Every structure is written in structure tokens, then in C-alpha cells.
Amino acid sequence: MSLNEYRSGTAFPGVIGRTTDESSPAWPQPVRATPGTPNVLMIVLDDTGFGQLGCYGSPIATPNIDALAAGGLLYNNMHTTALCSPSRSCIITGRNHHANGMAAITELATGYPGYDGNIPFENGFLSEMLLQHGYNTYLVGKWHLMPSEQESAAGPYDRWPLGRGFERFYGFLGGDTSQWYPDLVYDNHQVAPQKTPEAGYHLTSDLVDKAIDFIADAKQVAPSKPFFLNFCTGATHAPHHVPREWADRYSGRFDDGWDAYRERVFARQKEFGVVPPEAELSRHDPDVPAWDSLTPDARRLAVRMMEVYAGFLSHTDHHIGRLLGFLRETGELDNTLVMLVSDNGASAEGGVTGTTNELQFFNNAPEPLADSLGKIDDLGGPSTFNHYPWGWTWAGNTPFRRWKRETYRGGASDPFVVHWPAGIAARGEVRTQYAHIIDIVPTILDVLGAEPPAEIRGVAQSSLHGVSFAYTFTDPAAPTRHHTQYFEMLGHRAIDHDGWRAVCPWPGPSFAEAGKPFGVPISAEDLTDLDAHHWELYHVAQDFAENYDVAEQHRDKLIEMISLWYVEAGRYNVLPIDGSGAVRLVVERPQITEARTSYTFRPGTQTLPFAVAPRVLNRTHSITADAEIPPGGAEGVLLCQGAGTGGWSFYVREGRLRYSHNYVGRTVYHVESTGTVPSGRHQLRFEFEPTGKPDIANGEGTPGRARLYIDGQPAGVGNIPITTPIAFNPGGLTCGANPGSPVVPDYPTLFPFTGTLHSVTVDLDGELITDIESEARMAMSRQ
Incomplete structure (x- = not known):
């Protein structure tokens, strides 16, 4: 006998008597999808230009993405906002980025409705909409849709993925992260990668594994229930991290430089029909040096940086192929509406020369060419945080001019592929109708036969700004329906x-x-x-x-x-x-706590993002650990911040109290106690006293004298001639261990403190000195 069910908000259809024998039950009807409803897979690449995918004419091998285009549709007139967070807000809401409060990155938020960095709840997310239609909803990968100050364990959590309609989340909350040692969050809590790079870990592989797990977990219980997966890779945003064998596949492929790359790609774009027959290649960009003007060493370095990037993109395509293969194997791919897009054009944040460590660029401390060449064999590996020169950026956006952050087509016209065998008869065709990423949500709802919801969790919803382009699925000659876009x-x-x-x-x-x-x-x-x-x-x-x-x-x-x-x-x-840029960065914004100069941390707590960690650079400060040393001795990290690319660590090693400052991955300055730390409970203290002024413009932070104390008694002293002037990236602060890439090369990854650590307190004194323009450049580079 079938159950008597009723929809929420309607009258109870059963009978309620004095007892159950004279009553009849009825049940609230579960939300179920219409039979045959397609799955939705949104793949969002990061900083991938119009001329970088194989199906868009690139020599970079992307066979799995190319197969999506060959089995579906390739669009040559899709547009984004030209920057990461604003674009992602459009993709997920169907509203324009200023209407989402996302004029730029949230780090540059100002007190105006279009700029405050908080996406209004009346602008519902696609995940929230699809929950109402019986979908499982998953976000895997990059988020970056909330203020940085809200990324800590203090929340608030209502703008985290699980607060905006995603039932499961696995990825990172900020703008970028190491592909080898990522800052991972699982649902609403931090987690560590399950393997090391030496054991084969890479973020892209991990993200695909988790996406497959999420889908498989639900399908084994409810095989007919559709899913919405928003799969947002860290690739191909810097750092360009990839196993060396992938980069080596491109050895010698880019030796003729970026000008030649553009010519080759443009010719293939015409051959493939990606650009109109009458199209002309844009001019040589005045900010990009001619390839022949570079020295042989500079060309050799630039070539290797591009080989690494190409390997990174091919590696990403390979793992996207694993996800698609899983859907094919389980019979889900044909009825999965797959949309693949980049959030903006290729990124120019590597500067004219590129960099082996973006932290040096952020801190105005670019390395000499000779030093970069010395690391050429390490590019793409765990010890680097690399980004290619902007000549390759310009080439990556072929045939357009300029790049990410600018509203010329090089920044705002991006790859877009649609694949849905069960719903689209066309195969391998190019679509030329004008479209913008605000059209994605209306298109998906159109395909589902669903109206935008009038309200979500009691909040009345604003109108969508985009228009459906589902009409292009069947009619390549149909006139565009999106006429105007600012x-x-x-x-x-x-x-x-x-x-x-x-x-x-x-x-x-x-x-x-x-x-x-x-x-x-x-x-x-x-x-x-x-x-x-x-x-x-x-x-x-x-x-x-x-x-x-x-x-x-x-x-x-x-x-x-x-x-x-x-x-x-x-x-x-x-x-x-x-x-x-810089002016916006120093705007006073609402904070979740009042300003303070004393911070207390405990081991086992979550790593603090740089945005909410104490600002110790260029000022007097102290670190005091309340620790117990057992009779056999102890060692490990008391408190640290940063990574192998740059940071500092306060720790015990070989019985001695130590402090080390890693200056942008170039030099490590040490101070250690003259004797060992005795057993028992002690106050272990580090003090930094500036001895001069910083030269931030030239990449040098405040020099200072470092002193160590055990129970208030002097235990060691040393000078640190140069400190990091502006910031660390990665910049997480951790108590009791060093997760990820070790800040100090003379201890292993994690290096947990083996005694009993009760607490560590950081006290700040003196005026904070920093360089706002450089911090703005760093914030923009993390998009």
C-alpha cells in the first residue's frame, strides 16, 4: 500500500481521531527530483586563458576537455567579469557581480552596496535552488566567496559552502593554495592531506577522489537522485605545481617563445572554427618584451616556466578525465549536464620575468636571474611557489589583447564548453551567440523546467540577471538573446x-x-x-x-x-x-572581534589564516610558551607561521630552544639557546626588538635583535639582519606543529612538540609598519 503523502504547506490529509485505531496517517512528502532529471557538473578552471586549451587551438594537451567539446558544444563568445571571486559569484547566483557585493576581491571591500564583499542572501546560490528540486549538492575545490576574516574557526559559518546550500564541501576557502601542501577544509573543519608529496599527493588528484566519493556515497543509497557538483580546481592558478614528468613532456615545445606561440595558436583557432575566418590577431602588447630581446638565460627560464604550466594544465585535464570516466563507468555521464568554464583570462601576476617563489614578488624581493636559474630544476615542485612571465599570459589569451583584471577581451572572454549527450544532439559544434556567466544559472533552471524560487529559507529572492542560452543547444544560427552586458x-x-x-x-x-x-x-x-x-x-x-x-x-x-x-x-x-587597489586595502571594515595586542593559542587547534593571525612583522613582539619537558627531553614546534617559501618558527630541537626566520625562501636566520632546556614546566620566551627601520620598497623588513629566555632568564641572543617586510603566503599560523612545507629546512614536516604544551601567547608592541600597495598586489595575485 502506498503512503499517503502531502506537500509542505498544505493541509494534513489524514484523519486524527481520539486513538490510532480511529485515525489514519499521512506523511510530509520528501523532496524528490522528477524522474530523468539530469545531474549537473560545473567545472570551473582558474586563470585559464582563451588560447590555452587544446580545443581552443593550444598545443597543450587537454584530451579530456577536448572530448567534452567534441561530444558537445564549444562557445567562443562567453564572458566573465575578468577576476576570480566576482566571476564565481556570477556563476553560482546568476546575478551580476556588483549586485553580489563582489566588485573585486573581498580583501578590497569598501562600504558601498556593490563593494562590501558579502553576497546578499536574497541572491540565492544554485546549490540552494537545486536542493528544492531533490538534488544532492557538493562543492569540491576553491571557494573564495566570503570575507577572509570569516575563514577562521570563529566563523561566522553562514557564508561558508555548507551555509549556502552545499551539503558537502572539500577544498580550500581562500584564493590560492599550495598544490602539494594545501590548506584543506572538509565540510566545516580543517583537515590535513592524507599523504605527503613524496607519497604521491597532489591537490587535483585529491579533489577528484573526494568528488567521486561524494557522488558514490549518495548513489549507492539513492541511485536515481541527481547531483549538482561544483568542481573548482586550484589549477591553473599559481603556484604552478605539477609532478616533474608532466612538465618534461613539453621539453623544447616552447623554445620559439610567446610571439610564435600566438601565431601557431591563432592559425589553429581559424582551422578549428574557434575564431571567425576574418579575425585578425591583436597587436604585440607594449608591456611584453619581444622574445628575441631576452637574454639566452632569461629565455631558458621562461621556457621552463611555460613547460611547467603546460604540464600543470595537462595534469589537471587528466584528473578531470578520471572524474568523467567514473561518471561514464556508472552510467551517469550521458545524462549529466557538464559545463566547463574559466573564471577569467590568463594571469599576469608573475610579472615581466616570472618568479620561482611568489612570496618574493609580494615582498618586493625579486630574486636575481642567476638565483632563479639555480632553481630551474625545482620549478613545479614542493620547494617552489612559481608563476610564469606575463609574456605567456598574453600568449595564453590568444587572439585577444591584455589579461585578467582588465575588461578587454583577454581578461573577460574565456573558454566555455557544454556536454550533455542525453539533451544535446549536436556534436563538436561551435556556438557564437553572446553569453555571460550570469546566464549559466538561468540556463540550468531552463533545462530542468524550473522557475527561480521566490524565496529561500524565508528570504525573498531577487530576480536573476542572466538569460538562458539553452536555445543555442539546438539552433546554431539563432540570434543571441543576451543583448547588453556591462x-x-x-x-x-x-x-x-x-x-x-x-x-x-x-x-x-x-x-x-x-x-x-x-x-x-x-x-x-x-x-x-x-x-x-x-x-x-x-x-x-x-x-x-x-x-x-x-x-x-x-x-x-x-x-x-x-x-x-x-x-x-x-x-x-x-x-x-x-x-x-592599495587605498581599498586599508579601509576599516567590521571585524568579528575588537582589536587586540595579545593572542593565546593552544596545540591541536586549527591553523589561523593570515588575515586573522597576529601581525608580527616590522614591530616589537614576544612569544611565550608554557611547556613541560619530560625527563627524557622533548622537541618540536611551539608556534610557527608560513611555509618553506618563507615564515618563522619557534621550536625546540636537540634539547635547545630555537627561533628561525625564513626570509622569502632565500636565507634562514637562526638564534638558539646556549644550553638545553631542562625537564619540568617552563616559560619559554622569544623577544624581537627592532634595531633599524625597514626598507620595504627594496624588500627588506625591520632588522632586529632576537633574544631567548627560559623562565625569565636570558638563554640566547642573536641578530636578524633582514626580516620579511610584508606578508607570508602560505601564511597560516599553527600552535604545536608545522603542517605542510616545513618553515625550517632542518626539521621534518609536522614536527609536533613531544612534551606537554599548555599554551603559547603572542604579545605585540610598537606601531605596525607595512606597505599597503604591496599587500594589495599580493591580495590581487591570490585571485
Whole structure:
């Protein structure tokens, strides 16, 4: 006999009498998906440019992604916001990024509705919507959709993945992480990787394993229940970490440089139909040196950095193939709507020369070429935190100009592939209709025959901003239904409207032509001048790569486009326009606790993200550990911050109390006690006293004198001539152990304290000294 069920909110249909023998039961109806409803797999790559996937003309092997395109549709007119967190907010909500409060990264949040970094709950996530249709919902990989100050164990947790409709989460909360020693969170708590790099660990492999586990766990109980998996790789964001054998597959493949790469890729793009036959390759970027102008050593280093990147992308494709293979093996792939997209164009945050350790770049301490060459064989491995030169960035966005963070097509036009054998008859076709990532949520709902919910958990929902492109699945010649789309990123503006594109670059078409660096504020006077004289106009229906500025010939059209930009800006909370980087970073924001100068930590607690850890750099500070040493002695980390790329550690080794400062992975400065730490309970203390001023612009933090004490008695002293001036990345602070890459090379990974550690207290004194522009550059590079 079937159960009598009723929907939530309707009247109880059973009978309630005085006793059960004169009553009849009824049950609240569980939420069930319509039979045959497809699974949804959203794959979001990071910093992967238009010209970097094999199916988009690249020489980099991506056979599994290419197979998705060959078995489905490839789009050449998909657009993003040009930056990570803003794009991800659009993908998951179907609303524009300023309407999500995500004008830029949350580290640059300001007190305006479009900029405050908190996605409103009235902008529901796709995960929250699909729960109402009987889906399991999983997020695996990168999140980065909440303020950094909320990433700690203190929460609040309502903007973590499990607070926004995902039933399971495994990945990392911030903008980037080591692929060898990642900062992992499982559901709502930190976890450590289950293996070391030496035992074969890599983050991408781990993420795929967990995605497969999540799906398999549910399918064995409810095989007909569909899933939504948001699979967000750390790749191909820096650090470009990959097993060496993958990089070696590309040995010699890029020896002719980035100019030649662009020519080859562009030719293949025409061959594949990815670009129109009449398309022209964009100009040589003024900020990118000609390949032939580099010295042989500089070319050799740049080539290896690109080989490592290519291996990283191919390795990522391989593991995406494992996930697709699992779905195929279990019979789920044909009825899984797969969408693969990048969050923005290729990244230029490696600078002109690239770097073997981004921490050096962040701290204004770039290594000499000779030092970089000395690490060339380590690139991609656990001891590096590498990123390629921006010549490869420019090449990676072929055929477009510029890159991530800018609203030219190189930053905002990105790969997009759709695969759904059960729902799309076309195979291997290119779609040219205009689309934007805000269209993804409406398309998925359209496919499901579902309306956007009026409310989610009692919160009335805003309207979606995108339009469905499901019509393109069946009709390659259908006219686009997305007619107008604005762009704004850090003052760099653009708008698309029916085949025309207006761009107002800030600070200019290139840094060389502008004579200004990234992050310069825009004054009201600047804005008046920009609107009067610096908008460019491209007829992209005929000029695919924005080569011909026709603003002078079509002044009326330009004025129309500028006016339309302001209409959209008013509609979606884009104003006030803000081109600044560093200025935004120091804006006072609401914090979950009051400011303090004393922090107490206990072993076994979660690692603190850099954003909420005590700021010890360039100031007087002390670290005091309350520890017990057993009769046989003890050793291990009392407190540490950072990783092998740079950081500091306070620890006991070989019976002696020690402090070490790892200066950007280049030099380690030590001070140790003159005698051993006796058994018993003791106060073990480190004090740092500045002895000079920092030279932050040249990559040197405050020099100082380091003193060690045991129970208040002097135990050791030493000088540290150079300290890290700005920040650590990775920058987690841990009590009682050193998880991940060891800060100090003379002890092993983890190195837990083997005595009894009661607590460790950090006390700060003196004025905090830092460099805001450099911190802003670091924050932007983590997108």
C-alpha cells in the first residue's frame, strides 16, 4: 500500500481521531527530483586563458576537455567579469557581480552596496535552488566567496559552502593554495592531506577522489537522485605545481617563445572554427618584451616556466578525465549536464620575468636571474611557489589583447564548453551567440523546467540577471538573446551591446602607454576626462579581437554606449567607480572581534589564516610558551607561521630552544639557546626588538635583535639582519606543529612538540609598519 503523502504547506490529509485505531496517517512528502532529471557538473578552471586549451587551438594537451567539446558544444563568445571571486559569484547566483557585493576581491571591500564583499542572501546560490528540486549538492575545490576574516574557526559559518546550500564541501576557502601542501577544509573543519608529496599527493588528484566519493556515497543509497557538483580546481592558478614528468613532456615545445606561440595558436583557432575566418590577431602588447630581446638565460627560464604550466594544465585535464570516466563507468555521464568554464583570462601576476617563489614578488624581493636559474630544476615542485612571465599570459589569451583584471577581451572572454549527450544532439559544434556567466544559472533552471524560487529559507529572492542560452543547444544560427552586458573591474570599464563593444581602460591600454601602474585611484576630475576622451569603440561583430578603435568614426554610437554603461551601472550598484587597489586595502571594515595586542593559542587547534593571525612583522613582539619537558627531553614546534617559501618558527630541537626566520625562501636566520632546556614546566620566551627601520620598497623588513629566555632568564641572543617586510603566503599560523612545507629546512614536516604544551601567547608592541600597495598586489595575485 502506498503512503499517503502531502506537500509542505498544505493541509494534513489524514484523519486524527481520539486513538490510532480511529485515525489514519499521512506523511510530509520528501523532496524528490522528477524522474530523468539530469545531474549537473560545473567545472570551473582558474586563470585559464582563451588560447590555452587544446580545443581552443593550444598545443597543450587537454584530451579530456577536448572530448567534452567534441561530444558537445564549444562557445567562443562567453564572458566573465575578468577576476576570480566576482566571476564565481556570477556563476553560482546568476546575478551580476556588483549586485553580489563582489566588485573585486573581498580583501578590497569598501562600504558601498556593490563593494562590501558579502553576497546578499536574497541572491540565492544554485546549490540552494537545486536542493528544492531533490538534488544532492557538493562543492569540491576553491571557494573564495566570503570575507577572509570569516575563514577562521570563529566563523561566522553562514557564508561558508555548507551555509549556502552545499551539503558537502572539500577544498580550500581562500584564493590560492599550495598544490602539494594545501590548506584543506572538509565540510566545516580543517583537515590535513592524507599523504605527503613524496607519497604521491597532489591537490587535483585529491579533489577528484573526494568528488567521486561524494557522488558514490549518495548513489549507492539513492541511485536515481541527481547531483549538482561544483568542481573548482586550484589549477591553473599559481603556484604552478605539477609532478616533474608532466612538465618534461613539453621539453623544447616552447623554445620559439610567446610571439610564435600566438601565431601557431591563432592559425589553429581559424582551422578549428574557434575564431571567425576574418579575425585578425591583436597587436604585440607594449608591456611584453619581444622574445628575441631576452637574454639566452632569461629565455631558458621562461621556457621552463611555460613547460611547467603546460604540464600543470595537462595534469589537471587528466584528473578531470578520471572524474568523467567514473561518471561514464556508472552510467551517469550521458545524462549529466557538464559545463566547463574559466573564471577569467590568463594571469599576469608573475610579472615581466616570472618568479620561482611568489612570496618574493609580494615582498618586493625579486630574486636575481642567476638565483632563479639555480632553481630551474625545482620549478613545479614542493620547494617552489612559481608563476610564469606575463609574456605567456598574453600568449595564453590568444587572439585577444591584455589579461585578467582588465575588461578587454583577454581578461573577460574565456573558454566555455557544454556536454550533455542525453539533451544535446549536436556534436563538436561551435556556438557564437553572446553569453555571460550570469546566464549559466538561468540556463540550468531552463533545462530542468524550473522557475527561480521566490524565496529561500524565508528570504525573498531577487530576480536573476542572466538569460538562458539553452536555445543555442539546438539552433546554431539563432540570434543571441543576451543583448547588453556591462563590465567594471578596478576602474577598468567596458560594455557590450548587439555586436558593439566600448572599453574605457584604466590606467590605460597598457601600463607602458599610461605611464601609471595598476591600482591608481580615479578622481572625479579623472573620470570626467576618461568619459570625454578615453573610451574606445570596437565593432566586435566584425573585429573579433578589438583591433580597430572606431570611436572617432562612430561618435554617436560611442555616446550611446557610454550612456548605456551608466544605466547599467545604476541598475547593478556599480557606482562609485573605484580604480584604487592599495587605498581599498586599508579601509576599516567590521571585524568579528575588537582589536587586540595579545593572542593565546593552544596545540591541536586549527591553523589561523593570515588575515586573522597576529601581525608580527616590522614591530616589537614576544612569544611565550608554557611547556613541560619530560625527563627524557622533548622537541618540536611551539608556534610557527608560513611555509618553506618563507615564515618563522619557534621550536625546540636537540634539547635547545630555537627561533628561525625564513626570509622569502632565500636565507634562514637562526638564534638558539646556549644550553638545553631542562625537564619540568617552563616559560619559554622569544623577544624581537627592532634595531633599524625597514626598507620595504627594496624588500627588506625591520632588522632586529632576537633574544631567548627560559623562565625569565636570558638563554640566547642573536641578530636578524633582514626580516620579511610584508606578508607570508602560505601564511597560516599553527600552535604545536608545522603542517605542510616545513618553515625550517632542518626539521621534518609536522614536527609536533613531544612534551606537554599548555599554551603559547603572542604579545605585540610598537606601531605596525607595512606597505599597503604591496599587500594589495599580493591580495590581487591570490585571485
